[in-house]
Amino acid sequence: xxxxxxxxxxxxxxxxxxxxxxxxxxxxxxxxxxxxxxxxxxxxxxxxxxxxxxxxxxxxxxxxxxxxxxxxxxxxxxxxxxxxxxxxxxxxxxxxxxxxxxxxxxxxxxxxxxxxxxxxxxxxxxxxxxxxxxxxxxxxxxxxxxxxxxxxxxxxxxxxxxxxxxxxxxxxxxxxxxxxxxxxxxxxxxxxxxxxxxxxxxxxxxxxxxxxxxxxxxxxxxxxxxxxxxxxxxxxxxxxxxxxxxxxxxxxxxxxxxxxxxxxxxxxxxxxxxxxxxxxxxxxxxxxxxxxxxxxxxxxxxxxxxxxxxxxxxxxx
Numbered sequence: 312x313x314x315x316x317x318x319x320x321x322x323x324x325x326x327x328x329x330x331x332x333x334x335x336x337x338x339x340x341x342x343x344x345x346x347x348x349x350x351x352x353x354x355x356x357x358x359x360x361x362x363x364x365x366x367x368x369x370x371x372x373x374x375x376x377x378x379x380x381x382x383x384x385x386x387x388x389x390x391x392x393x394x395x396x397x398x399x400x401x402x403x404x405x406x407x408x409x410x411x412x413x414x415x416x417x418x419x420x421x422x423x424x425x426x427x428x429x430x431x432x433x434x435x436x437x438x439x440x441x442x443x444x445x446x447x448x449x450x451x452x453x454x455x456x457x458x459x460x461x462x463x464x465x466x467x468x469x470x471x472x473x474x475x476x477x478x479x480x481x482x483x484x485x486x487x488x489x490x491x492x493x494x495x496x497x498x499x500x501x502x503x504x505x506x507x508x509x510x511x512x513x514x515x516x517x518x519x520x521x522x523x524x525x526x527x528x529x530x531x532x533x534x535x536x537x538x539x540x541x542x543x544x545x546x547x548x549x550x551x552x553x554x555x556x557x558x559x560x561x562x563x564x565x566x567x568x569x570x571x572x573x574x575x576x577x578x579x580x581x582x583x584x585x586x587x588x589x590x591x592x593x594x595x596x597x598x599x600x601x602x603x604x605x606x607x608x609x610x611x612x613x614x615x616x617x618x619x620x621x622x623x624x625x626x627x628x
Contacts, residue, residue: 312346314354322436333359336413339440341433343417343426351418359416361409369407369418376405376503378510384411385513387445387506390499391452392459394422402495406448410441412517425451442522449507449529453536460496460536463489463543470550476557483554490547497540504533571625575616579609 316329320338332340342359344351352370355361368386379386386409393404404421419426428451438444466489470482507530511523586593586605595601620626
C-alpha cells in the first residue's frame with residue numbers, strides 16, 4: 312500500500328506526510344491511498360478515523376460508478392483508463408472518493424492514468440477545494456476516453472468502406488473486437504454520467520457553483536460518449552450482419568458453380584457409363600471412328616447445356 316497527501320492553501324499545493332494531513336484543519340487536504348486488502352481499510356479506520364459506512368464503499372472489491380450523499384459529504388466512484396492490463400469485460404479502473412468540506416480521501420486499487428494528470432493540476436495550483444478535485448478527475452477521465460471512443464468509430468468506418476468478400480473473416484474479427492470494447496465501456500459510461508449529474512445536484516456548501524457547472528459539463532461529455540458507444544454497438548451489429556450476408560452469398564455462388572459443373576457432367580457420365588458396359592451389342596464397338604464420334608457428342612452436349620445455363624442467366628450474372 313502507498314499513501315500520499317497534499318495540503319493546498321493560498322493557491323499553493325504542498326506534499327505533506329499523510330499522518331500529519333489527517334489533523335490539518337486549515338485550507339484543503341487531499342489524502343490518496345493506492346492498494347488492496349485490509350491495509351487500506353485499517354489505515355482509513357485507525358489513522359483517518361473514518362466511520363465504517365464510509366470505509367466500506369472506499370475499499371469495496373466490485374464497484375461501478377455512483378454517487379451517494381454520506382453525512383456532510385459525498386461518496387463518488389468514477390471509472391477511467393488504467394496502466395494495468397484489465398479484462399475486456401472490466402476495462403476501466405476505479406477511483407473512489409469521499410469528499411467533505413476541506414478534505415478528500417481517495418482510494419485506487421489499479422493504476423489510474425488520470426491520476427497523474429490530476430496530480431499535475433493540483434501541484435500547478437489549479438485545484439483549490441474538493442469540488443475542483445472531483446472535477447479534475449472527471450475531466451481527465453473523459454479527456455482520455457474520448458479519443459478511444461472516437462477510434463472505435465473510425466474502425467467501424469474503415470470496415471464499412473472496405474467491405475470485401477475476400478476479407479470476411481478478418482473484418483468480422485475487427486468488428487467483434489470493436490463491439491466487445493464498446494460494450495465494456497458502455498457498462499461504466501452510462502452510470503458515470505448519472506453519478507456526475509447526481510453529484511452536481513447534491514446540496515452542500517462544499518461544492519461551489521463553478522464546480523457544479525463543470526460537473527454538468529463532464530456529465531454531458533460522458534452522456535455524449537455513452538451515446539456514441541451505443542451507436543458503435545448498433546453499427547457493429549449491422550456490419551456483422553452484412554458480413555454474414557456476404558459470406559452466405561459467397562457460399563451460394565460456390566454452391567451454384569458446383570451444381571452447374573455437376574449438371575454438365577451428369578449426362579456425360581450417364582452416356583460414357585452406358586457405352587462402357589462390358590456386354591455384347593454396344594453399337595459401333597468395332598468402328599474406328601466410334602471413339603471420336605462419342606467424344607464429339609459429349610462436347611456438343613456440354614456446349615448445349617452450358618448455352619442453356621447462359622440463356623437462363625445462371626452463368627455470367
